[in-house]
Structure formats: C-alpha cells, structure tokens
Amino acid sequence: MIEDLTPLMTDDFKKERIDSIMETARIDGKQYGTPLGISSRALYYRSDLIKTPPKNWDELLQMAQEVHKKDPKVYGFVIPTDLTAGTDELLNFIYQGGGTMVDDKGKLTMDSKENIDTLTFLSKFKGIIPDPISMKRSDQSKMFINGNLAMFISGPWEKEEMDKNKDKTPYEVAMLPKGKKESITLVTDSYVVSSLSSNKELAYRFIEFMGKADQQRPVSKEYGWYLVTKAEEADKRFKEAFNQPFYNIMKLGHAEPKVSNWDEFDKSFTIAAQKVLSGKANPKEALEQAQKENQQ
Amino acid sequence: MRTKKWVPYVPIFPAVIFIVLLYGYPIGLTIWQSFHEVHLLNDKMNFVGFTHYQKIFIDPGLYQTLAITVKYTVVAVFLKIGLGFLFAFLLHVKIYFKKAFRFLILNPWAIPQVAVSTLWRWILDGNYGYLNYYLVKLHLIDKPIAYLSSPTWAFFSAAFVDAWLGISLVSMILLSGLEAIPQSLYEASRMDGATEIRLFKDVTIPGLKRVFLSVLALVTIWTNSFNVIFVLTQGGPMRATETLILRIYQEAFQRFNLGISATLSVITFVILSIMTVIYMLGMKENE
Numbered sequence: 001m002i003e004d005l006t007p008l009m010t011d012d013f014k015k016e017r018i019d020s021i022m023e024t025a026r027i028d029g030k031q032y033g034t035p036l037g038i039s040s041r042a043l044y045y046r047s048d049l050i051k052t053p054p055k056n057w058d059e060l061l062q063m064a065q066e067v068h069k070k071d072p073k074v075y076g077f078v079i080p081t082d083l084t085a086g087t088d089e090l091l092n093f094i095y096q097g098g099g100t101m102v103d104d105k106g107k108l109t110m111d112s113k114e115n116i117d118t119l120t121f122l123s124k125f126k127g128i129i130p131d132p133i134s135m136k137r138s139d140q141s142k143m144f145i146n147g148n149l150a151m152f153i154s155g156p157w158e159k160e161e162m163d164k165n166k167d168k169t170p171y172e173v174a175m176l177p178k179g180k181k182e183s184i185t186l187v188t189d190s191y192v193v194s195s196l197s198s199n200k201e202l203a204y205r206f207i208e209f210m211g212k213a214d215q216q217r218p219v220s221k222e223y224g225w226y227l228v229t230k231a232e233e234a235d236k237r238f239k240e241a242f243n244q245p246f247y248n249i250m251k252l253g254h255a256e257p258k259v260s261n262w263d264e265f266d267k268s269f270t271i272a273a274q275k276v277l278s279g280k281a282n283p284k285e286a287l288e289q290a291q292k293e294n295q296q
Numbered sequence: 297m298r299t300k301k302w303v304p305y306v307p308i309f310p311a312v313i314f315i316v317l318l319y320g321y322p323i324g325l326t327i328w329q330s331f332h333e334v335h336l337l338n339d340k341m342n343f344v345g346f347t348h349y350q351k352i353f354i355d356p357g358l359y360q361t362l363a364i365t366v367k368y369t370v371v372a373v374f375l376k377i378g379l380g381f382l383f384a385f386l387l388h389v390k391i392y393f394k395k396a397f398r399f400l401i402l403n404p405w406a407i408p409q410v411a412v413s414t415l416w417r418w419i420l421d422g423n424y425g426y427l428n429y430y431l432v433k434l435h436l437i438d439k440p441i442a443y444l445s446s447p448t449w450a451f452f453s454a455a456f457v458d459a460w461l462g463i464s465l466v467s468m469i470l471l472s473g474l475e476a477i478p479q480s481l482y483e484a485s486r487m488d489g490a491t492e493i494r495l496f497k498d499v500t501i502p503g504l505k506r507v508f509l510s511v512l513a514l515v516t517i518w519t520n521s522f523n524v525i526f527v528l529t530q531g532g533p534m535r536a537t538e539t540l541i542l543r544i545y546q547e548a549f550q551r552f553n554l555g556i557s558a559t560l561s562v563i564t565f566v567i568l569s570i571m572t573v574i575y576m577l578g579m580k581e582n583e
Contacts, residue, residue: 083530083532130423131422131423131442131445133442133445133446133532133533133534134422134442134444134445134532139423142424143423196337261551261552263550263551264550264551267550271534271535274533274534275534278534280447280534
C-alpha cells in the first residue's frame with residue numbers, strides 16, 4: 001500500500017543520490033521510497049585493555065576469550081539478540097559470512113550453508129558473552145561504561161556517552177572485524193507516499209524538497225546518520241578520525257532483506273540465533289525452523 | 297388488574313440494547329472475521345469459509361501455545377490460590393495491625409497492571425535488577441540469574457507476577473468465606489475435644505468449599521493476562537511465555553493476519569465459555 005515513486009522521480013533527483021543507498025528502498029526495480037537516514041557500525045574497544053583491535057573473526061573470538069579469562073568480571077564481547085534490535089546486528093555477521101537471507105529472485109535463503117557456518121562461528125562465543133538471549137543493543141554501552149565489557153559493535157550515536165566516560169573507560173573505534181568478507185547491513189529509514197493519498201504528486205514534491213542535500217544535511221548531522229546524497233561526501237565530518245571506520249565500511253554494505261513480513265522474519269531469525277547462542281539448538285536446526293516459519 | 301406479559305421487559309430493554317452493542321457486536325464481528333480474509337487498509341473482506349480453522353488446527357504451533365497456556369494457568373492459579381489462602385488465613389486469626397495488613401494486601405490490586413509489570417521488570421532485570429543486586433550482595437547467589445531471559449525462569453517469573461496481582465482478590469474472597477463460617481461450629485468442636493488440625497480439616501475446609509470452588513473457577517477464567525506477559529517478556533524468550541492471548545495479539549498486530557487472530561479469539565471464547573458453564577452449573581448444584 002506504498003506508492004511506487006518511479007514515475008514521479010526525476011533524473012536530476014536520482015543523480016543527486018547514492019544509488020547503493022537508494023537500492024535499499026527499491027523492490028523489483030520500483031522505487032518505493034527515498035532514504036532519509038542511514039546508520040553504520042564500527043567496533044568500539046577498550047584501548048587500555050586491547051592494544052590492537054581484531055581485524056577478523058578469529059582474532060575477535062581469541063581476544064574475547066583472553067579478556068574474559070584474564071578478568072571474569074569483564075566480558076570480551078557481546079552479541080545483541082533481543083527482539084527489538086538484534087536482527088540488524090546479527091545480519092552484519094550474516095553478510096560478512098558471505099550469506100544472504102533472500103536471493104535475487106526473492107526466495108528465502110535463511111538456512112543456507114553460509115548462514116549455518118556464520119551461526120556456527122557465533123556459537124563459539126557461548127559461555128564468554130553475557131545474556132545470549134535478551135541482550136539489548138542499548139545495554140552494550142552501559143556495560144562498557146561500567147567497566148564490564150571490552151568490545152562491542154554499535155553506531156556513532158554512542159560517542160557522546162562514551163566521551164563523557166573516557167577517563168574511566170578509554171575507547172577507540174575500528175572497522176568491523178572481517179569474516180569471509182567485509183560487509184555491513186545498510187539500515188535505512190525512508191520517506192514514502194501512501195497509495196491511498198489523494199495528493200500523491202504534492203507529497204512526492206515535498207519528499208524531493210526534503211531530500212535535497214541542503215535540507216538533508218542538518219537532519220543527518222543531528223541524528224548522527226551517514227550520507228544519502230552525493231553532495232554530502234565532501235562534508236568535513238566524514239573526514240574525522242572517529243567517523244572513518246563507520247564511513248569506509250558503508251561502501252561494502254548490503255541492504256536489509258526485503259521480506260514480505262519483516263516482523264515475522266525478525267522474530268524467527270532472532271529466536272534462531274538465541275537458540276544457537278544458548279545451546280538450545282544447533283545452527284542447522286535453528287535456521288531450518290526459522291525458514292519454515294517464514295514460508296508458512 | 298392483570299399486567300401485560302411484556303410490561304416487565306420494557307424497563308430492561310435499554311440494558312439489553314446496551315449489552316448487545318457492547319458485547320454482542322464485537323463478538324459477532326470477531327466470529328464474522330474468522331471466516332474472512334481481512335484487509336487492513338481497506339474495507340475488503342473475502343469469504344474463506346473454514347480455511348482459518350483448518351490452518352490453525354493443523355499448525356503444531358497451536359498445540360504448543362495451548363500447552364504453554366495450560367501450564368501457565370495451572371502455575372499462576374496454584375500460586376494465587378495457595379498464597380491467597382495463606383494470607384486470608386493469616387488475616388483471619390487474631391493478629392496485631394490486622395487492618396493495616398488488609399490494606400497492604402489490597403495494594404497490588406489497586407495499581408494498574410502495566411505499572412506493576414513494569415516495576416517487576418525492573419526488579420527482575422538480569423543485569424541491573426534489584427533482586428539480583430540484593431541476592432548477590434547477601435551472598436545468596438554467586439552470579440546474577442536471568443529471570444526474564446532464561447525460558448524456564450521467564451515462564452515462572454511471569455506466572456509469579458501474574459499471581460502477585462491476583463492474590464489480593466483471592467485472599468479477600470477467601471477471607472470473607474472464612475469469616476462466614478459460624479464461630480459456634482468451632483466452639484462446639486473444641487468442647488468435643490477437637491485439635492486445631494482437626495478443626496481446620498473438618499470445619500474450615502468444608503465451610504470454605506463453595507467459596508473455594510467459585511474462586512478456583514473465576515481465577516482460572518481470569519488468568520489470561522496479556523498485560524503482564526507483554527510487559528515482562530513479550531511472549532519470549534524463545535516463545536516460552538507465548539500464551540494464546542499473546543498469540544492473538546501477535547497474529548493481529550505483528551503478522552497482520554486479522555482473520556487468523558479472530559479465529560484464535562473464537563477458540564479462546566469457546567474454551568472460556570465452556571469453563572463459565574461448568575462454573576455456573578457448579579454454583580447451581582451447590583444451591
């Protein structure tokens with residue numbers, strides 16, 4: 001019930017925007033929205049506990065084990081798995097593992113070999129991560145600031161709180177550790193027009209106005225979002241050292257899976273990961289069950 | 297002068313209309329929707345006959361949900377009645393500050409369920425909750441317990457909070473039952489040499505039987521708490537607290553399957569109606 005904006009979209013407007021980001025709101029070649037916000041991820045780590053950040057998955061696991069072994073009160077790493085935000089965080093690993101959730105034809109690939117391998121890798125964190133079932137993304141920085149966590153993956157919005165506590169818990173940011181390849185989930189929010197609207201063209205003109213770099217820039221800056229227009233590429237803030245790991249990985253990003261029922265997909269995939277991380281099911285069983293639930 | 301037969305029905309007519317509109321319409325609409333594919337964004341409804349019922353009855357998920365619902369009800373009802381009776385009994389015997397205790401015991405019932413559940417979510421939080429904090433501080437446990445994120449703990453935690461909310465009412469009803477037992481029966485039995493245990497077994501329990509059965513039936517019917525589970529666990533972790541009422545909500549507002557949600561509501565309505573009939577028959581028999 002969302003209007004296809006393709007016929008209304010001018011070439012000039014399309015030229016101003018980054019195509020890989022526009023792709024996140026495109027289905028079967030039809031542009032249903034224009035992204036207004038995009039977030040990115042990097043690895044936050046305790047610079048006093050970890051001298052060189054992990055570059056790949058094996059190093060990440062090894063460092064997580066070492067930190068926790070050295071001081072059992074400090075967890076080396078954490079994997080958010082709660083139902084509100086777990087999926088996007090887990091999808092980073094799925095894409096880095098070379099997997100997808102949906103293939104080019106729209107067919108579900110949740111139980112693919114690549115995804116089973118990824119969850120098998122994540123299952124190695126069992127016992128060295130806190131609460132493998134309902135850890136919230138927002139709890140990670142709290143644990144870090146409290147001195148109970150050495151590494152976590154999150155967005156640039158954590159900076160303000162992390163800076164306030166830098167004396168007690170010094171930190172740095174680094175690129176996400178590489179799996180089979182480097183990648184990240186591109187999570188976007190988009191402007192859309194309802195198909196029931198009686199003023200579709202007028203609504204679209206408003207979107208086009210808001211989507212211009214001059215209007216977009218203050219919105220993105222305020223929310224800590226990354227660029228959606230080509231004009232923003234030259235902005236000073238993306239050249240800052242803190243923003244580099246977030247900015248660089250975006251070029252290797254992969255859109256969120258375009259599934260017919262996100263809530264159902266979200267829930268079944270998160271539950272599959274929870275089962276694996278808590279040892280209640282093996283990766284193959286858990287992902288097959290999730291795939292089955294989404295096919296019903 | 298003979299009054300016409302229809303005259304007594306006139307004064308109750310507005311009430312009948314009110315009840316039909318308030319209860320009859322939503323129930324009728326739910327039954328109607330259970331036979332239709334309902335589209336959310338327009339008024340279209342396609343008749344699908346018994347398709348939703350077929351789909352639900354062959355889905356193993358339904359039986360899993362029903363099993364969780366039954367287990368949850370049994371645990372919550374057991375706690376409500378067990379603890380409710382204990383508090384009623386303590387308030388019945390001669391103690392100091394009786395009125396203050398009565399006031400305190402009514403408190404959980406007076407606070408909105410969502411507020412109580414939110415408070416318990418803070419208390420039971422695995423990482424930052426008060427309960428873990430004090431238990432660790434008192435050296436009663438070595439490491440925090442995941443009350444809301446371990447499937448077994450979450451199930452019992454939700455059932456406990458549900459029971460905590462219902463204990464007030466149960467204890468007040470049972471207390472009124474205890475106070476209705478004539479004192480003369482106790483006095484006569486004591487004169488015959490009955491011990492306190494014998495008094496409890498042969499006077500208190502038989503005297504409370506009718507009230508107890510009513511409470512059991514009512515509490516079983518009412519233990520369908522959406523608020524508590526939704527606030528504490530949202531049906532998780534790993535569907536461990538996904539009761540029928542949660543499933544109805546999820547089908548409607550997460551999967552947007554209004555038809556399936558309506559069908560599950562009809563099934564729940566039938567189950568609760570059967571229980572209500574049993575309760576009413578029991579009451580009639582006791583009369």
